Each structure stands twice: as C-alpha cells, then as structure tokens.
Amino acid sequence: xxxxxxxxxxxxxxxxxxxxxxxxxxxxxxxxxxxxxxxxxxxxxxxxxxxxxxxxxxxxxxxxxxxxxxxxxxxxxxxxxxxxxxxxxxxxxxxxxxxxxxxxxxxxxxxxxxxxxxxxxxxxxxxxxxxxxxxxxxxxxxxxxxxxxxxxxxxxxxxxxxxxxxxxxxxxxxxxxxxxxxxxxxxxxxxxxxxxxxxxxxxxxxxxxxxxxxxxxxxxxxxxxxxxxxxxxxxxxxxxxxxxxxxxxxxxxxxxxxxxxxxxxxxxxxxxxxxxxxxxxxxxxxxxxxxxxxxxxxxxxxxxxxxxxxxxxxxxxxxxxxxxxxxxxxxxxxxxxxxxxxxxxxxxxxxxxxxxxxxxxxxxxx
Numbered sequence: 001x002x003x004x005x006x007x008x009x010x011x012x013x014x015x016x017x018x019x020x021x022x023x024x025x026x027x028x029x030x031x032x033x034x035x036x037x038x039x040x041x042x043x044x045x046x047x048x049x050x051x052x053x054x055x056x057x058x059x060x061x062x063x064x065x066x067x068x069x070x071x072x073x074x075x076x077x078x079x080x081x082x083x084x085x086x087x088x089x090x091x092x093x094x095x096x097x098x099x100x101x102x103x104x105x106x107x108x109x110x111x112x113x114x115x116x117x118x119x120x121x122x123x124x125x126x127x128x129x130x131x132x133x134x135x136x137x138x139x140x141x142x143x144x145x146x147x148x149x150x151x152x153x154x155x156x157x158x159x160x161x162x163x164x165x166x167x168x169x170x171x172x173x174x175x176x177x178x179x180x181x182x183x184x185x186x187x188x189x190x191x192x193x194x195x196x197x198x199x200x201x202x203x204x205x206x207x208x209x210x211x212x213x214x215x216x217x218x219x220x221x222x223x224x225x226x227x228x229x230x231x232x233x234x235x236x237x238x239x240x241x242x243x244x245x246x247x248x249x250x251x252x253x254x255x256x257x258x259x260x261x262x263x264x265x266x267x268x269x270x271x272x273x274x275x276x277x278x279x280x281x282x283x284x285x286x287x288x289x290x291x292x293x294x295x296x297x298x299x300x301x302x303x304x305x306x307x308x309x310x311x312x313x314x315x316x317x318x319x320x321x322x323x324x325x326x327x328x329x330x331x332x333x334x335x336x337x338x339x340x341x342x343x344x345x346x347x348x349x350x351x352x353x354x355x356x357x358x359x360x361x362x363x364x365x366x
Contacts, residue, residue, distance in 0.1 A: 003227065004176025006032055020058055023049055027064030034071035035179040037230030042072050063092035063101045070108065078268025083112050103133035103140035110147045114154075117309065119354050122151070123361045130366060142171035142180045146187065148362055153191045155355040163365045178227035185223055186235065189216035193242050194311070198344075200246055201318035210246035217243040234264035238276065245279065254283035273303040275312040278319035285323055297323050310350065314343035 009029045016022050026045055033042040046068055053061055070085030086109045093102035106129040113122030126144055133140040149164035165184060172180035193216065196209040217240045223229075224236060237260040244253035261276045281296035297320055304313060317340035325333035 023061045024064050027068050030068040059096045063089045099132045103129045107140050107143035138171040138175035142168045150187045155351040182229045185220045189220050214243040234260045250283045250286040271307040274300045274316040278316045311347045
C-alpha cells in the first residue's frame with residue numbers, strides 16, 4: 001500500500017519552484033524513508049542535498065538534513081549518535097525561528113530521552129515540542145503525543161495514556177503517516193505484552209491477556225507488511241515470541257528467539273540481551289533441553305550490563321528464578337527471586353516518579 005504521506009511529499013516537491021523549499025521537502029521525505037526502514041534511499045537523498053548545498057549552506061535545510069541523518073542512525077541500530085544530530089537540528093531551527101523543525105526535533109529528542117529513562121530532559125523536550133508545534137503540524141504533534149502515551153503506559157497508567165494515544169493516532173491519520181501508526185501499534189503491543197509477562201512470572205496471568213498479547217503481536221506484523229514498514233525488523237518476531245510463551249507455545253517461541261536475538265542485538269538492542277537469553281533458557285527448559293537451559297541461563301546472567309533497563313533486569317531474574325526452581329536449584333532460585341523483587345520494586349518506584357512528573361509538568365492532552 002502506497003504511503004499517503006510519501007505521495008503528498010512527492011507531489012509538493014514536483015510543484016514547488018523554490019530550491020530551498022524543495023530541499024526542505026526532500027529532507028522531510030528522507031526522514032519518512034528512514035522511519036520506514038528504507039535507509040539506503042534516505043542516505044541517497046541526503047547525499048544529493050549535501051552536494052547541492054555544500055558550498056552555500058542554508059540553516060533551515062541543514063536543520064532538516066540533521067534531523068534526517070539522526071533518524072537514519074536511530075532506525076539503523078538505535079545509535080546514540082542520533083542524539084547529536086537531533087540536538088543540532090534543534091539548535092539550528094531555534095536560532096532561525098523555524099518552529100516546524102524545532103518542535104519535531106524536540107519530539108524526537110524526547111523519544112530518545114524516554115528510551116534512556118532520562119525523565120527530566122524528556123519532559124523539557126516534550127514541553128518544547130508541544131508548545132512550539134502549530135496545531136496543524138501533525139508530524140511533531142503525533143510524535144510528541146506518542147511519547148507521552150508511551151511514558152504513561154510504561155507507568156501502567158493506561159487511563160492517562162489512552163487520550164494521548166488517541167491524539168497521536170488523530171495527527172498521524174490526518175497526515176497519512178503510516179510509519180507513526182505502526183510505531184503506535186508497536187508501543188501498545190509491547191507494553192501490554194510486558195504487563196502480561198510480569199503477571200505471568202508472579203502467577204497471576206490471565207488467559208484473556210495472553211490471547212490479547214498474541215493478537216496484538218500478529219496485528220503489528222500484518223500492518224507492517226501492509227504499509228511496507230521495514231525498520232528494526234527483529235522487533236516483531238521477538239514480540240511474537242513473548243506472546244507465544246504466554247500461550248505456552250514454547251517450541252515456536254524458541255525458533256523465533258534463535259532466529260532473531262542476534263539480529264536484535266545488532267540493531268541496537270544489546271541492552272535486552274539478558275532477558276532474551278533468559279527467555280531462550282525458559283523455552284529450552286520447557287521443551288526438554290535441560291543442558292541448553294542451563295547454558296542459556298548462564299549467558300543471560302553474563303549479559304546484564306549497566307545499560308540494562310531495570311524492568312528487563314527484573315524479568316531476567318524472575319525467569320532465572322523460575323528456571324532454577326524447576327531444576328531443583330533451591331538456593332539459586334531464591335537468590336534470583338530476591339534480586340527480581342528488588343528490581344521490580346525499583347521499577348515500580350520509577351513508574352510512580354515518572355507519572356507524578358508527567359501529570360505535573362506535561363498536563364492535559366493538547
């Protein structure tokens with residue numbers, strides 16, 4: 001299915017006679033290509049822009065190009081270099097008073113801040129994005145609204161997240177931005193599956209939740225195929241593996257984990273390696289491979305790093321407690337259970353902290 005936003009940008013590029021306006025639209029087109037996973041096409045467009053404006057730079061064109069370069073880095077492997085590009089785009093656009101690129105750059109910086117759980121700058125960037133974006137600037141408003149929704153959802157405040165999800169969907173639909181609609185579906189599916197997984201390790205899983213998680217994972221994959229989104233494409237199979245585990249379909253989940261874990265690590269998700277390996281160990285145990293389960297469990301523990309998110313750390317220890325408990329390693333199981341409880345408590349404390357900050361500083365949907 002052809003992207004409405006891409007078609008609209010192509011039409012505007014063909015229509016304009018202004019070289020600067022054309023260049024800005026081409027850079028904006030590159031941002032969309034990057035978000036769709038068409039990284040080579042995005043790079044080619046940016047290379048042509050650099051050649052055109054190398055000797056006579058234009059601040060607004062440079063700002064758009066920096067944002068596009070940041071998105072290429074982000075969607076290639078979640079590279080931290082994207083932040084420098086976004087910051088440059090924000091500084092340039094603020095200096096020349098270009099609110100369109102300023103608000104969009106701030107929104108993407110907020111996305112990166114949230115990914116690092118860096119709450120204070122996230123809220124500053126969200127506020128800047130929402131305060132500077134014109135009402136009709138759907139791209140910035142959809143991204144900023146999505147970050148707010150994702151943050152509230154991560155805090156398990158779905159009541160506060162849903163109005164922002166609705167706003168993000170409204171703005172993305174108005175612009176024909178299927179890439180953002182895909183991101184919205186991904187975020188909702190991942191966070192709902194994460195909540196079901198937490199319940200499962202505490203023995204409070206619900207059959208309906210497991211079914212809903214699987215439906216969400218399948219819907220995301222189907223939509224991405226329909227609209228041609230191909231960015232960070234290890235995510236959907238890994239989401240499916242988590243949903244399959246909730247439904248006790250361990251053989252199929254193991255196949256997906258084996259096929260896509262290393263790819264996910266290469267795409268910038270190495271911080272998740274511990275929980276992916278712990279899941280692999282659990283699947284091996286549940287399919288009768290005791291030796292393999294012990295090997296993967298040891299690798300999971302070795303893969304914990306300072307970059308590991310606390311909720312992934314908590315899930316890793318919860319899985320290892322389950323595995324060692326099933327293997328009769330009582331002391332190890334108790335050790336991991338204790339570590340898991342401490343990590344889950346820290347996670348819940350951070351959820352409460354972020355929810356309080358968001359309510360106070362971001363305010364009502366707008």
